[in-house]
Amino acid sequence: MSPTEIYKHLPRTNCKECGEDSCMAFATKLANWEASLDKCPPLQKPEYRNRLGTLNEMLKPPVREVSLKSKTRTVKIGGKLVMYRHELTYFNPTAIAIDVHDEMDDQILTSRVNATQGFSYEYIGQRLKLDLIAVRSTSNDPKTFELTVKKIVAQTELPLILCSENPDVLEAGIVATGGGKPLLYAASKQNWKQMAELALMYDCPLTVTSPFDLEGLKSLVKTLKESGVRELVLDPGVSWKTLPDTVNNFTMIRRAACKFDDELMGLPILGVPAQVWVEEDVKPEVLAWREVCLSSMLITRYADALIMHTTEGWALLPLVVLRQNMYTDPRKPVAVEPGLKVFGQPNEASPVLFTTNFALTYYTVASDIESGKVDCYLVVVDTEGLSVESAVAGRKLTADKVADSLKETDVEKKVKHKTLIIPGRAARISGELEELSGWSVLVGPMDSSGIPKFVQEKWANRA
Amino acid sequence: MREESKEKNPLEALGPRILELLSDLGELELEDVEMEIGELELAVQQAPVTALPAVKPPTGLKPKPETLLLEAFKPPVMEYPGKIVEVTIGATKSEGGSRFNSVTIGGETSPPFYLFETPPPHRPAVSIDVFDMKIHLASAVRMHVEDVIEDPGEWAKRAAEKWGADVINLHLISVDPLLKNTAPREASKTVEDVLQAVKVPLAVGGCGDPEKDIAVFKRVAEDFKGERLLFNSVTLDMNLKEAAESIVSNGHVLIAFTPMDMDKARELNRRLYEYVEKDRIVIDTTTAALGYGLDYAFTIMERTRLAGLMGDPELQHPLSSGTTNAWAAREAWMQMDPQWGPREFRGPLWETVTATVLLLAGVDYFMMMHPAAVKTLKTLIEEFCSGLKGPDENYLDWLTLKT
Numbered sequence: 134m135s136p137t138e139i140y141k142h143l144p145r146t147n148c149k150e151c152g153e154d155s156c157m158a159f160a161t162k163l164a165n166w167e168a169s170l171d172k173c174p175p176l177q178k179p180e181y182r183n184r185l186g187t188l189n190e191m192l193k194p195p196v197r198e199v200s201l202k203s204k205t206r207t208v209k210i211g212g213k214l215v216m217y218r219h220e221l222t223y224f225n226p227t228a229i230a231i232d233v234h235d236e237m238d239d240q241i242l243t244s245r246v247n248a249t250q251g252f253s254y255e256y257i258g259q260r261l262k263l264d265l266i267a268v269r270s271t272s273n274d275p276k277t278f279e280l281t282v283k284k285i286v287a288q289t290e291l292p293l294i295l296c297s298e299n300p301d302v303l304e305a306g307i308v309a310t311g312g313g314k315p316l317l318y319a320a321s322k323q324n325w326k327q328m329a330e331l332a333l334m335y336d337c338p339l340t341v342t343s344p345f346d347l348e349g350l351k352s353l354v355k356t357l358k359e360s361g362v363r364e365l366v367l368d369p370g371v372s373w374k375t376l377p378d379t380v381n382n383f384t385m386i387r388r389a390a391c392k393f394d395d396e397l398m399g400l401p402i403l404g405v406p407a408q409v410w411v412e413e414d415v416k417p418e419v420l421a422w423r424e425v426c427l428s429s430m431l432i433t434r435y436a437d438a439l440i441m442h443t444t445e446g447w448a449l450l451p452l453v454v455l456r457q458n459m460y461t462d463p464r465k466p467v468a469v470e471p472g473l474k475v476f477g478q479p480n481e482a483s484p485v486l487f488t489t490n491f492a493l494t495y496y497t498v499a500s501d502i503e504s505g506k507v508d509c510y511l512v513v514v515d516t517e518g519l520s521v522e523s524a525v526a527g528r529k530l531t532a533d534k535v536a537d538s539l540k541e542t543d544v545e546k547k548v549k550h551k552t553l554i555i556p557g558r559a560a561r562i563s564g565e566l567e568e569l570s571g572w573s574v575l576v577g578p579m580d581s582s583g584i585p586k587f588v589q590e591k592w593a594n595r596a
Numbered sequence: 597m598r599e600e601s602k603e604k605n606p607l608e609a610l611g612p613r614i615l616e617l618l619s620d621l622g623e624l625e626l627e628d629v630e631m632e633i634g635e636l637e638l639a640v641q642q643a644p645v646t647a648l649p650a651v652k653p654p655t656g657l658k659p660k661p662e663t664l665l666l667e668a669f670k671p672p673v674m675e676y677p678g679k680i681v682e683v684t685i686g687a688t689k690s691e692g693g694s695r696f697n698s699v700t701i702g703g704e705t706s707p708p709f710y711l712f713e714t715p716p717p718h719r720p721a722v723s724i725d726v727f728d729m730k731i732h733l734a735s736a737v738r739m740h741v742e743d744v745i746e747d748p749g750e751w752a753k754r755a756a757e758k759w760g761a762d763v764i765n766l767h768l769i770s771v772d773p774l775l776k777n778t779a780p781r782e783a784s785k786t787v788e789d790v791l792q793a794v795k796v797p798l799a800v801g802g803c804g805d806p807e808k809d810i811a812v813f814k815r816v817a818e819d820f821k822g823e824r825l826l827f828n829s830v831t832l833d834m835n836l837k838e839a840a841e842s843i844v845s846n847g848h849v850l851i852a853f854t855p856m857d858m859d860k861a862r863e864l865n866r867r868l869y870e871y872v873e874k875d876r877i878v879i880d881t882t883t884a885a886l887g888y889g890l891d892y893a894f895t896i897m898e899r900t901r902l903a904g905l906m907g908d909p910e911l912q913h914p915l916s917s918g919t920t921n922a923w924a925a926r927e928a929w930m931q932m933d934p935q936w937g938p939r940e941f942r943g944p945l946w947e948t949v950t951a952t953v954l955l956l957a958g959v960d961y962f963m964m965m966h967p968a969a970v971k972t973l974k975t976l977i978e979e980f981c982s983g984l985k986g987p988d989e990n991y992l993d994w995l996t997l998k999t
Binding site for chain 1: 658660661664665666667668669671672674709710711712732772774775804806831833853855856882884886887888889890891892894895898899902921924926927930935936937938941942945946948949952953956972976979980982983984985986987988990991992993994995996997998999
């Protein structure tokens with residue numbers, strides 16, 4: 134969308150209320166997704182209603198946003214503006230669901246639901262969580278399904294995906310959520326008519342499935358849209374056995390939406406890595422391993438939601454971290470400001486350490502120092518945003534650079550000693566650093582998690 | 597006849613040309629006349645409508661479809677002006693070396709595994725790291741190499757024969773003046789041991805000291821003329837003429853390494869082209885571990901590959917990744933709270949996920965460490981490179997699975 138096309142529909146009063154110098158400047162920001170229409174007060178007036186409608190249509194994301202709701206929580210999926218993250222940034226991180234079924238032993242059901250909603254990992258100041266529960270009907274009995282959904286809703290506020298090919302079963306499940314808007318799974322070539330009625334009657338988002346058949350999928354979308362269903366999600370099929378087809382289909386769908394303006398394909402994509410568990414003669418660890426490989430490919434290649442089966446921490450941890458990584462804003466700087474940072478209340482005998490200005494390195498070190506309650510000075514060396522190991526290898530962390538940083542930060546005036554604790558991964562520069570700086574070097578731990586213990590044991594007793 | 601009728605309808609005749617003219621107008625001109633243009637566009641659209649039989653779309657509520665409305669789906673294929681060069685690592689006897697086989701990477705004409713366009717002509721290669729002295733390794737890795745950790749030949753043999761390394765990635769870290777300061781002559785002896793121990797091609801890495809590495813590379817390049825070793829790596833702070841000339845004149849290939857910066861990657865290549873043919877350069881734009889900057893590594897690789905395909909001549913090279921860096925993530929090696937499971941699983945899976953994501957960014961040459969990660973990645977590569985499989989008819993079985 135070009136700025137001039139957007140400009141045509143703006144009020145063109147150059148009132149500057151949006152904070153830009155002109156409507157043209159605002160249009161440029163809109164075109165780059167750096168501003169939103171609500172920043173333009175005149176446009177919200179009744180006389181501009183038509184223009185606002187036109188602009189909303191022009192600026193709508195190529196991948197529609199769909200909401201899954203419990204009574205208290207909403208999870209949004211899709212709403213993607215670009216195919217590649219460097220073109221802007223990805224919004225609405227891939228929602229991860231863990232599956233249960235309606236013939237599951239009560240205890241197992243409860244523990245799986247608890248494991249899902251209780252999952253949490255602290256990572257650079259964020260909590261990484263799981264998002265949804267997918268409830269499958271293996272009984273194909275509405276009553277059984279209803280009871281299971283009721284149990285789950287009593288236990289968790291996470292929104293649900295209800296899974297059955299039988300519309301009667303799904304209806305019992307929707308009612309049992311007591312006012313939620315679960316994602317329905319799924320309308321197929323066989324049942325689309327009843328599923329459309331269900332989605333319309335309860336105003337729920339609906340998944341469309343036509344495994345490994347994009348023409349069928351697109352035809353279903355067309356038909357369901359014509360039937361009046363607004364919120365649709367695509368399930369193109371996932372299989373460990375046909376891995377290249379799986380990834381290929383996800384890629385084609387997203388490209389059709391983002392680069393070929395294919396509105397029918399401009400919908401969130403749901404992937405079901407849980408599919409790997411259909412193989413019976415394979416060890417569970419191997420299946421979980423495969424499930425993670427598949428999921429990591431699908432997070433990388435455009436999945437907006439995933440249904441998974443494993444609840445193993447070692448399997449889910451890399452995935453939630455990967456998702457966090459892929460959904461960070463690639464435009465934000467990776468580095469923190471170099472210089473001297475003070476932790477706790479250091480005095481003239483407190484330790485001096487250094488690290489690099491790579492944001493992840495810095496925050497990891499800072500959080501280890503803080504949680505260990507170490508009073509100290511930390512010199513942050515400008516390594517152009519590289520970690521210790523990469524910076525040493527890439528010669529961005531050299532003895533003279535560290536020596537310069539010691540001088541520039543004036544840390545010499547803060548303490549009455551000349552001993553520097555250096556990262557274990559920078560051990561190889563220690564000799565040269567002692568020569569250049571005149572400080573003596575204590576080689577610290579390989580990982581910053583060892584800093585509190587290191588300071589406690591080695592600092593007081595240093596030679 | 598048609599020509600005549602067009603002449604009679606000046607608006608219709610003008611139509612296509614006005615659209616052409618409009619598309620060529622600059623922003624300023626558009627700004628000045630935007631309302632008029634709006635009208636013009638309407639007028640232009642009217643012309644063909646009058647020439648066609650009047651079919652009015654139905655207004656009001658549409659009836660709901662009774663049967664499936666069929667829609668075609670055409671694979672969204674694009675054209676790319678650029679092609680990634682092919683680089684061959686290792687030389688067989690008939691090619692002037694001593695390897696059982698050589699390995700060719702690169703040659704792509706489409707983004708990674710866009711199989712609906714053009715499948716990659718070569719499989720990405722998986723190499724395994726071997727070090728020339730005892731180094732600190734995560735326990736999940738060490739347990740597999742404990743007995744050979746001071747014998748690079750045996751380590752390489754295990755990596756190639758047991759774990760299926762396509763290439764052995766030997767790191768001569770002991771040459772580091774700050775470590776053992778091994779002499780180039782000694783280092784060359786280690787290379788010979790490893791070449792004797794395995795049949796697969798070999799990559800030879802230095803210690804990161806620009807001067808010492810050149811001295812070692814020169815010696816090794818001369819001693820093994822014709823082997824087409826992959827030198828790992830040449831960097832911007834080296835004397836590039838000196839570094840490149842002995843590698844090239846003795847028939848080897850190299851990795852051009854830059855720290856996560858596409859401009860620097862271009863600059864290094866541009867400077868190398870003075871001494872090195874394009875098809876002898878693999879590029880490494882730096883790999884960061886999952887959770888420790890993988891997003892930056894991924895995006896720079898993805899952009900690099902797309903730029904190459906879109907015609908940027910300085911980025912049309914196979915990509916190399918030090919995937920072993922995955923082990924820098926503490927989640928890969930650290931003993932954690934029991935809910936995060938045994939690190940013997942977590943570690944290799946961390947390396948596997950890092951590799952898998954980078955495979956989709958376009959990496960052609962992986963340097964890896966853990967046998968389980970290598971095995972998984974090789975399986976994935978095999979799957980992707982053996983083409984599309986067709987539908988899995990049993991996909992929906994997951995719905996009613998009683999697991």
